[in-house]
Structures are given as structure tokens and as C-alpha cells.
Amino acid sequence: MTDHPLPFRDPQLSFSRRTDDLLGRLTLDERIAMLHQFAPAVERLGLGPFRTGQEALHGVAWMGPATVFPQAVGLGATWNDELVRRVGEAVGNEVRAKRAQDDRVGLNVWAPTVNLLRHPLWGRGEEGYSEDPALTSAIAVAYTRGLRGDHPHYWRTAPVLKHWLAHNNETERDTASSSVRPRVLHEYDLRAFRDAVRAGAVAGVMPAYNLVNGRPNHVSPLLEQHLRSWTDQPLVVCSDAGAPSNLVDSEHYFDTHEEATAAALKAGVDSFTDHGTDSTVMTGRIRDALAKGLLDESDIDTAVRRLLAMRFALGEFDPELDPYAQVDDLDTAEHRALALEAAEQAVVLLKNDGLLPLAPGQGRTVAVVGLLADDCKLDWYSGTLMHRSTPLDGIRERYGAENVLHTEGVDRIRLKTSDGWLRVPEADGTQDGEARGAEGALDPALLAGRTDLPPLTCGDEATELALIDWGDGVLTLRTDEGLYLSVADDGYVRASADEPGGWVVQETFRREEVEGHDGGHRLLHIGTGGYVSVAADGAKVAVSGEKISREDATVFESETVESGADAVARIAAAADTVIVVAGNDPHINGRETEDRTTLDLPAQQDRLWRAAHAANPRTVLVLSSAYPYAVVDAAAALPALLWTAHGGQAAGTALARVLAGDVSPAGRLPQTWYASDDDLPGLFDYDVIGSRQTYLYFRGTPLFPFGHGLGYADFTYSGLRAEADGDQLRVSFTVTNDGTTAADEVAQVYVRAAGPAEAPAPEGLGRRLPELGDPSDLPLRKLVGHRRLHLAPGAARSIEFTVPLEELGHWNVAHGRWAVEPGGYEILAGASSADIRLTTTTEVGGEALGPRPVKERGIEAADYDRQQGTELVDRAKTEGDAVAPASADDEGRLVYRACDFGDGVRALAFQVSGEGRVTVSAAGHNSLIQFPDTGGPYSYRTVEVAVDLRGVQELRIGLTGSVRLARIDVVPGKESA
Incomplete structure (x- = not known):
């Protein structure tokens, strides 16, 4: 006799047999219901509801307080696979812990994003790891292994890679087609997904909104031809939100939703994320497609079988055997320490003329200035902070608050209309009480979108506002109390948000000059497209849902009370050293749905570092940003520059420890920093080979190259050897710390086909493209290995890399397959793609395929x-x-x-x-x-x-x-x- 009368409940049977048994017990309606993101319970069989999709890009997102690690691009900048694996493990444990508290938390996590950072103006660049497929793959393998766990049968969480395939533009993202030729497909875009899938730590993928070669990703044959050929594991394909409807509504690729849904299911999509929690629309389409003969029940069964296999792996049916069922690791001391370690390792020292490290000392004063000096920025995929450390917080703690000067550097203005000054009325009751948390922090859940606060009005007294120009004409306005002007659903303008944010940001405006009115301007609210009008009942941008037109807008005159640059100059002159913290707000000018328009630092922030440097040559520029900037003048003028992605909850402490020399920085750039917009290809040009994109093909001189990063110790490389061993190449060399401080080094190995060096591009022609027919289209260098290692002063370590010989090859279009050409290959070892310390050449037998047959x-x-x-x-x-x-x-x-x-x-x-x-x-x-x-x-x-x-x-x-x-x-x- 068995204690498990139903075979699918018997843990002695294989997951495959149990899945088949359970599938056979489900009715057709029950199976169809499982194809929606929010699958309902099947009470007669004791099955609970199941949700695909829980955001976990760099911590548990959208589900309240959680440990917030550095942004994904910051994790990429660590070049540390083992660290990222530990971050993935911590995030996976917090998913499990929050699941125990709230059943809305799903164990199928949509992370990581492995889209390559091909174009630095892509709005979602913060979500990826690198422009290089090998580095992206290594970091993705590490993160997914942490998320998955190491149990042979049960998974901690079930990671889904985003976004399949060739997705690098938010502009027209659901209608644009990426033209991806076979070489780019096989050598670049597929490569980013392949290794993580082969490693066995991935439960599935999410197709991207875009089309590839004219065909929507949600009906891509590549899902079956490539993705599922890399593993015997039953991978689940989860649609992106709303994408199934896009096949008809915006892409017009199919005439009916029934055709579109059937095509997606047949192409390999298993879970439909559409119409929120309302599953009836999608399940209705599936039933109609089945009735019309567009689908067979076997198509439905194939998808449901994969979904059930994932649920078995997550331990849903074996809670007593699931090793992760009782995990309760949320905000532990270990996670807090790991968040700090990750933030420290993500800091990249771009330039240092000896000013850093800046050890705290008697009488040393540090000025901390800039728009991000006292901010801890979150992004769309962040959790809610439980701990918060800004650069100012960290520097005050490390250098002593009495030794730190601070000014934000914002322009302080007053706005006047024909009826008086714009003012924020005092609120009754709760604005300064209930809306604040225990530590005085404003609660965005209580403030953003509030309609009980009074809207702005005009009067005899003005409210001074901090005007922050984020570039491209986009600005925010903030009160002394730290409240941003925001627009709620009723269309009124209130001081009611502690930060810009939301799917549609309601805190951004644009000034439009008024012709014939000296200094007069209108304010356009970007989120609604309505203009600000100040009437007797208050300031508003819409009435009864109707946007206020330009003709009905109020004309404002702006009076500058204090220049931010003047304030910075004054503080800088009084300090020993100045730290200028600049960068971006992840919800403005570069985010999901919105690409950037330029590499330039916003003009207001550019003025701040110039003002600081003019007053004090000992000025350090810290770029805290999700993206690269073309800061050519700053790189030439300033003694020190650093970059870090938004570093999560411990960002400020980590920065201060690096500045003070407690930690020698060893982050490395995961993407090329170009010197100018002129170096960039078109946003929609996905041919990295033909248009010379990324460090692999770019022939110009970047501002900072891929893999670049400095530290406080000098390292030497010696003894490079490369030997073929069967189908592998063994590369070894020794790294020695010649400095006086313990430090990390990131050793990097590149390969390239041996041959005459290409002439550099003429001055100013960094993107010089080859003439039609030019055969020089192999990578200038290609990363095949990296290792982050910690060495004490004087210590040396011999390191070895095993490089599959296939990494030396390329996709041969003449013969339609991967090929390694016979001949010599250079092996290059060094500290960046441009800082090569050792070179050797090895001969490879390869296979001479000959001309095109x-x-x-x-x-x-x-x-x-x-x-x-x-x-x-x-x-x-x-x-x-x-x-x-x-x-x-x-x-x-x-x-x-x-x-x-x-x-x-x-x-x-x-x-x-x-x-x-x-x-x-x-x-x-x-x-x-x-x-x-x-x-x-x-x-x-x-x-x-x-x-x-x-x-x-x-x-x-x-x-x-x-x-x-x-x-x-x-x-x-x-x-x-």
C-alpha cells in the first residue's frame, strides 16, 4: 500500500512520471486556465493557484521591503562570478522568505536580463550586465545558479531570462524590427542566452516585445530551433506583459487574436502574460482557436506539461521534502554585508592622478556636492529600501560629520504669474505627521498620487522651489520639505511625491519659452501632455480628463533666488577636497519605455563640476548612473573620476570606503564609454559587425575602453603560456601585486586571429565603416576569460583559464555552421581590452572549409x-x-x-x-x-x-x-x- 493514492503525489516517482499523471487528470478547461500568468487553483486535486513572474533583477522587487543590491549593470561591473552567485542566492532566499509572508510573491522569477548592452543610449541598459556576450553569460550563469540553488531536484526559485532576442531599443519597442544577420545572431545575441541555459540553472525565457527580421519574437522559430536545443530540461517560455495582444493590436502581424494566440503557442510560448489578473480574455482566445482548428489539444498539453514540470521542481507538491520551504532569510546581517561588498566591488576608478585615496585626516574638510550627493536612487525593478546610505551619509560617517560640507547645487527659483507667486499651501492634519515614517523619511505609498493635499495656488508669498534639470529639457521641481511637484489622477498639481517614479512619471515638466514675452514660459507636464494652468481652484494640467492646451496655459516668469553653481563654488572654495556626485535618475531620460538621446552629461550637472573645479582643483567627479556618459572635458581636467551604477542600499558607505582607501577599487567597465555621440551607430542598427559596434569591432579611440578600471595598487603580469589540449586551450600566467596595499585585480584574457594589425581610423572617424566587400570583419579582440583575484602586497598568483577552442571560431555563412579556421591565434592577457600586458601566439589546426559551395x-x-x-x-x-x-x-x-x-x-x-x-x-x-x-x-x-x-x-x-x-x-x- 502507498501513502500517496495519486501517483503525482508520490515523491518516489520521477518528476516526469508525476507530471504526466497530473496532466492526465486535468480537464481541458483546467489545462487551458494554466496557460495564463495567473493560473487558478484546482481544488478537486488539491492544487493551489500559481503565478508566473516575480521581478528579482537585483533584489525582490515590487513586494515591499527587501535587500536592494546594486543594479544589474553594477553587478556586471564587478566582473566577479562568485560574488554574483552569492547575490543570486541571497535574492532567491528573500523570495522564499517573502513568499512565506505573502502568497502573491511568485517563485518563478523573471531575472536576469541578458540583453547585451550594444547601444549605450538604450533606456534599459541598467538592466543588463555587459556589451560582451562572454561576460554577460558568465554573470548570468552565476546569478541564475544562486537563484536556482544547488539541490539536485528542487529549485530555490525558477529563473527566467529576459528578453529573447536582440532587444536594445525602447523607441517603437513593440513595432520595430531588429535586422540580425546569421553571424550576429550566432556570435552575439544567441551567445548571451546559451551558456546559462546549458548550465541547467534556467527555467525558461521571456520573449521581447520587438520583432527580429520582421517576425515578432513571440512567434519566433528560434525558440524551438535554438533555445530548446541547448538542454533536455523542459524550459518554460513566458510572454512579456501585453505582448500576445500586440501581435494584432500594434504589430498587425495577424488578423485575429485567435490566430495570434495559436501561433504563439505553437511557436513555444507556454504562459500568457496579458490583461493583468483577468485570465478570461486569453483563455477565451485559446478556446476559440481550438474550436476553429488553429490548435490541437496536444499543443495545449505540451505547454501545460512544461509549466507543471516547473511547479514540481519548485517543491509545490512536496513541501515536506522541499529544502527551501522553510527559508526565512530576509534582511539578515549576511545580506546587509553582501550588499555592501557588492556595492564596493562595483565601483570603477576611471582616472586617478594621485588624489585618491583620500585618507581622513586632522583638519581635512571634504565638500560633498551635486544633485545625487544626498540621494540613494532606486529604479523600476528595485525593492523598497530597509536601509539607505547616500554618498553624503557614507562620507559623513567615514570622515566625521564635522569635516564634511554639503550643498546640493540646485538652482533655487520662484515662479510668478499675472495673479501672484506660485505657492504650496499648508496642508491640514497629516502631511507632516502620518505621511512620515519612523526615521522621518517620506512614505511614497502615502504621498505619491494623493488627492487630499491642496493643489498649488497663487498668492502674495512665493514658495521657493529647487529646479533640477535632468537634461533634454526635462526638469523636476521640489520644495524645501523634499516634496516634488506631482500630478494625481484628478489633474491637479500638488507637492506630493518624495521621488519621481511610477510607470508614467508624474513629476517631470518641460519649460517652453513664450514668443514676445521676455523671460516668460509655459510649463508642460510630460506625463499627461497637459500644460499647467493656475486658476482659483488651484494649479492643474487637466480638467475632467481633458488636457489643458497651450493656449490656456499660465505664463510664468522665473526668478532665480540662488544659482546652484554659485553655491557649489562657495562650498568648494572652503574645502580641502571636493566630491561632485552627478548622474541620472533611473526614472527619467533613460528607463523602460524611454531611450536616451545623448551621451552628454546634463548641462546643469556639467556646470556644477566646472564650478567646483574652478574654485578648487582638488575636485573628484563621481558618476552615479545607470549609463555611460561622454565626459571628455571632465576626464581631461579633473584629477580623479569614478563611476558606479546605482549601488542599492549600501551605495554611500561603499563609495566612502573606496574614497578613503579602505577598499582598493577594482570594478571594471562592462561596456565601452564612447567619447561622443558621433561614435555611436543608429539605435536600430543591430549589425555590430557591419557598423563597428562595441569593443569587438570599434576602431576609434573610446573615452574609456571595455574592461577598464584602476585601483590603488600596481600589478604585473608574467609567464603567459597557451597550450592546446584536445578541444580546449589552456592559458596560464602569473599576476603579482607590486603595490603596498592589498587589492583586487581583474585579469582578462582575449583572443584574435593573428595577422597584420589594422590601421586605426583617421582622427574624428571612429566609426569608419569598411567599404562594401572589405573582408576585415573579425573581432579586433574577444574576451574569453576573466578572473577577479585578491592579492596582498607582494603576493603573486598563477591563474589558469580553460578556453574551448570553439571560442576562437565564428559562424561561417558560406557553409552555414560554426567553424574554427586553421592558423595562428593571438592570446592577449591584461587589465583591460586596451591594456594588454602579455601576448603569445598559438597555432590551431581548425578546419579549412574553403569557398562557398x-x-x-x-x-x-x-x-x-x-x-x-x-x-x-x-x-x-x-x-x-x-x-x-x-x-x-x-x-x-x-x-x-x-x-x-x-x-x-x-x-x-x-x-x-x-x-x-x-x-x-x-x-x-x-x-x-x-x-x-x-x-x-x-x-x-x-x-x-x-x-x-x-x-x-x-x-x-x-x-x-x-x-x-x-x-x-x-x-x-x-x-x-
Whole structure:
């Protein structure tokens, strides 16, 4: 007899058998219900409700107080896999602890984000780890292993990687298509996901909102062709919020929601995140698709089986055996110490002319100034702080409050209208009482969006406001009490938020000058798009939901009470050393839904460091930001610069310890810091190879290179050796601390194909692109290993890296597979991608694949070697790529190198759709094909062109019109004898 009458309850059986048993007991309606994010309970079987999705990017988010670790890009800057694994473990334990307190907390965590930081203006760059796929993979493997736990059967949490695939723009994010050619796909974008999946610590992925090669990610064949080929584990694919509806509503890829839902399910999406907690819409679509024959029950069963497998792994059905069921690690001393350690390791010393470290000393005064000097910024995926340390807090604690001077450096203004001065009325009752917590901190849950506070009015007395310009004309206004002007649902303007935030930020405004009115301006509320109007009942931007127009807006005159730059200069002159803390607010000018427009530091913050430096040459600039900045002048003028991502709850303490020399900084840049916007590609240009993006291909001189970071000790490298061992390359060398202080070093190993060095780009032409046909498209260097190590003064350590030989290869488009070319490869060891200390060369046998076998394989149009003016599009809605001109008015050009036509080819067949013209050029031969509309973009026909080609030639193709080219073949029977 068994104590488990139902096999799915029997822990002696395998998860697979138990899953099959439970699946067979569920009715069709019960199975369909499980496909929504909020799956209901099945009481007759004793199953509780289940929710996919719990944000845990750098701590438990959206579920109240939790330990807040540095932003993901800051974790990437640590270059420390083991540290990040411990952070993942701590976050996973806090998820479990909060789950025990609140059943709304889910164990299927949507983290980490492994999208590569290809473009530094991407609004969600704070969520990723690095621009490099190898570093991103290593950090992702570490974090997911921590989240998953090390039990052989049960998982602490079930991590889901975000966002599949090639997603780097918030602008038009649900309608833009990323054109990703095969080499970029295999060498760059897929690589970021692959290792974490292969490591067995990932439960699934979330597709991104965008399209890739004209096809929405939520119906991507790559989910089955690649993602699920990397593991035998049943991976769950969770849709992004609202994305299933986007397939029809914004992308117009399908005509009906039933078609779209069926296509997504068949492509591999298992859990639909749409319409919030209301599952009826999506389950209704699934039922309708089933009734119309667009789905089979087997499609539903496949998805449900994967979801159930995840629930079994999370211990839902074995609470007495689940080793994580009783975890109660929330805000422990260990987690607090780990948050500090992570924040310390994330600090990157960009420049130091000897000013740092700045040891506290008798009579030494430190001025701490800047818009972020006394702020601990959170982002959209942060939890609620239980502990808070700003740079000012940390420096006061470390240097002594009596030795620290402070001014924020904001411009203080008063606003006047024709009816008097703008003022914040005193609130009755609770504004200064109930709205404040035990330590006097304003409670955003009580303040933001309040409608019981009086709106701003006009009167004889003015309220002084701190004006903070965040760049791009975006500003916030704040009272002396620390309350930001904000707009609630009723459209009135109140001083009612302690920080900018929310999905739609209600605290940002823009000034618009009024023609013919000297100094007059209107205030546009960015969140609603309405203008501020001050009437008898108060200031407002909307009435009964209708936005106030420009014509009805109040015209303000601004009076500056104090210049922030003047205040900074005054404080700086009185101090021994000045610390200017600048950076971004993660809810403004660069966040989810919003890309940045420039690398420049906002003008107001630029003025502050200049004012400080003019008054005191001993000025340090600290950039506390989620993104890189092009601070060329600051880097040239100031003796010291540091960068740290927003460092979570311990950011200020960590910074102070680094400044004081208690910790030698060893963070490294996880992405290139460019010197100018002119160095950047287009936001929508995903061809990192063709347009020379990231450290892998960029030929210019960056402001600070990938992997860069300084410390307070000098290290030497010696004894580099590289030896082939089967299918691996063993690389070893010794690192020695020649300094007088214990410190970390991050040793980095790069490889590149040996050969003549490329000439640098001419001055001012950092993004000089190759001519069409230029064969120089291999990485200038490629990271294959890194190790963060701690060494005492004088200590040395020999370290070894095992590099799979496949890392030396690339995707060979001519043969459609990965290949390692035979020949010499340089192994480079050093402290950054530009600070190479040792180099050696090793010979690799590899495999010489030879020219493109056109007669045997034909040519997939997407397998070009070079292109100009084209984009990749979907060949069909289910699978395949084609190439089209990027503009119907201009010719797109393709180059296919080293095409082997053997002893002769007399005709080529082009598989095309649409309408237009194809030109063919090779070996002095030129042909043109003009064809009428084939009947639509997915209606292909074959057109032939006579040619006379033999031997190995370069084939050039031109495309004009609405044509889509899918494939080129040799016409049988027309070769020369």
C-alpha cells in the first residue's frame, strides 16, 4: 500500500512520471486556465493557484521591503562570478522568505536580463550586465545558479531570462524590427542566452516585445530551433506583459487574436502574460482557436506539461521534502554585508592622478556636492529600501560629520504669474505627521498620487522651489520639505511625491519659452501632455480628463533666488577636497519605455563640476548612473573620476570606503564609454559587425575602453603560456601585486586571429565603416576569460583559464555552421581590452572549409558577407529570412564572397517576392531582372537570369523596390560542359 493514492503525489516517482499523471487528470478547461500568468487553483486535486513572474533583477522587487543590491549593470561591473552567485542566492532566499509572508510573491522569477548592452543610449541598459556576450553569460550563469540553488531536484526559485532576442531599443519597442544577420545572431545575441541555459540553472525565457527580421519574437522559430536545443530540461517560455495582444493590436502581424494566440503557442510560448489578473480574455482566445482548428489539444498539453514540470521542481507538491520551504532569510546581517561588498566591488576608478585615496585626516574638510550627493536612487525593478546610505551619509560617517560640507547645487527659483507667486499651501492634519515614517523619511505609498493635499495656488508669498534639470529639457521641481511637484489622477498639481517614479512619471515638466514675452514660459507636464494652468481652484494640467492646451496655459516668469553653481563654488572654495556626485535618475531620460538621446552629461550637472573645479582643483567627479556618459572635458581636467551604477542600499558607505582607501577599487567597465555621440551607430542598427559596434569591432579611440578600471595598487603580469589540449586551450600566467596595499585585480584574457594589425581610423572617424566587400570583419579582440583575484602586497598568483577552442571560431555563412579556421591565434592577457600586458601566439589546426559551395548548397540570401542599405525580413510568418531594400527608393546591395562556380554556371535562379528589380554582378558580368508584383510579400516565384560564371568569384546583388530575396540557386542542367 502507498501513502500517496495519486501517483503525482508520490515523491518516489520521477518528476516526469508525476507530471504526466497530473496532466492526465486535468480537464481541458483546467489545462487551458494554466496557460495564463495567473493560473487558478484546482481544488478537486488539491492544487493551489500559481503565478508566473516575480521581478528579482537585483533584489525582490515590487513586494515591499527587501535587500536592494546594486543594479544589474553594477553587478556586471564587478566582473566577479562568485560574488554574483552569492547575490543570486541571497535574492532567491528573500523570495522564499517573502513568499512565506505573502502568497502573491511568485517563485518563478523573471531575472536576469541578458540583453547585451550594444547601444549605450538604450533606456534599459541598467538592466543588463555587459556589451560582451562572454561576460554577460558568465554573470548570468552565476546569478541564475544562486537563484536556482544547488539541490539536485528542487529549485530555490525558477529563473527566467529576459528578453529573447536582440532587444536594445525602447523607441517603437513593440513595432520595430531588429535586422540580425546569421553571424550576429550566432556570435552575439544567441551567445548571451546559451551558456546559462546549458548550465541547467534556467527555467525558461521571456520573449521581447520587438520583432527580429520582421517576425515578432513571440512567434519566433528560434525558440524551438535554438533555445530548446541547448538542454533536455523542459524550459518554460513566458510572454512579456501585453505582448500576445500586440501581435494584432500594434504589430498587425495577424488578423485575429485567435490566430495570434495559436501561433504563439505553437511557436513555444507556454504562459500568457496579458490583461493583468483577468485570465478570461486569453483563455477565451485559446478556446476559440481550438474550436476553429488553429490548435490541437496536444499543443495545449505540451505547454501545460512544461509549466507543471516547473511547479514540481519548485517543491509545490512536496513541501515536506522541499529544502527551501522553510527559508526565512530576509534582511539578515549576511545580506546587509553582501550588499555592501557588492556595492564596493562595483565601483570603477576611471582616472586617478594621485588624489585618491583620500585618507581622513586632522583638519581635512571634504565638500560633498551635486544633485545625487544626498540621494540613494532606486529604479523600476528595485525593492523598497530597509536601509539607505547616500554618498553624503557614507562620507559623513567615514570622515566625521564635522569635516564634511554639503550643498546640493540646485538652482533655487520662484515662479510668478499675472495673479501672484506660485505657492504650496499648508496642508491640514497629516502631511507632516502620518505621511512620515519612523526615521522621518517620506512614505511614497502615502504621498505619491494623493488627492487630499491642496493643489498649488497663487498668492502674495512665493514658495521657493529647487529646479533640477535632468537634461533634454526635462526638469523636476521640489520644495524645501523634499516634496516634488506631482500630478494625481484628478489633474491637479500638488507637492506630493518624495521621488519621481511610477510607470508614467508624474513629476517631470518641460519649460517652453513664450514668443514676445521676455523671460516668460509655459510649463508642460510630460506625463499627461497637459500644460499647467493656475486658476482659483488651484494649479492643474487637466480638467475632467481633458488636457489643458497651450493656449490656456499660465505664463510664468522665473526668478532665480540662488544659482546652484554659485553655491557649489562657495562650498568648494572652503574645502580641502571636493566630491561632485552627478548622474541620472533611473526614472527619467533613460528607463523602460524611454531611450536616451545623448551621451552628454546634463548641462546643469556639467556646470556644477566646472564650478567646483574652478574654485578648487582638488575636485573628484563621481558618476552615479545607470549609463555611460561622454565626459571628455571632465576626464581631461579633473584629477580623479569614478563611476558606479546605482549601488542599492549600501551605495554611500561603499563609495566612502573606496574614497578613503579602505577598499582598493577594482570594478571594471562592462561596456565601452564612447567619447561622443558621433561614435555611436543608429539605435536600430543591430549589425555590430557591419557598423563597428562595441569593443569587438570599434576602431576609434573610446573615452574609456571595455574592461577598464584602476585601483590603488600596481600589478604585473608574467609567464603567459597557451597550450592546446584536445578541444580546449589552456592559458596560464602569473599576476603579482607590486603595490603596498592589498587589492583586487581583474585579469582578462582575449583572443584574435593573428595577422597584420589594422590601421586605426583617421582622427574624428571612429566609426569608419569598411567599404562594401572589405573582408576585415573579425573581432579586433574577444574576451574569453576573466578572473577577479585578491592579492596582498607582494603576493603573486598563477591563474589558469580553460578556453574551448570553439571560442576562437565564428559562424561561417558560406557553409552555414560554426567553424574554427586553421592558423595562428593571438592570446592577449591584461587589465583591460586596451591594456594588454602579455601576448603569445598559438597555432590551431581548425578546419579549412574553403569557398562557398554554390553549386551544392545554393545561397541563402541572408548569408551575405556584406551589405549596404538592406534589412532582413521574414520569408514566411512561421520561419525563414529574406533580404529586402531598407528603403523602396534606394538600391540595397549585397556581397557574397568567394562563391565557387566550379567549371562554369550559365544561369542562376532567384527566389523573390514583391515587385522590383534585381541586378547581378560578378567577374565583369552584369545582368538585370525586372519583375511584376508576385502577389504579396509571402508569395514567392523563381526568376532566372543567364550568367557566365566560373571558378571562385565575388557575387554582388542589387535590390530595388519592394522585392524580397530569399534564395539563389544554380539552375540545373545549364552548367557548361
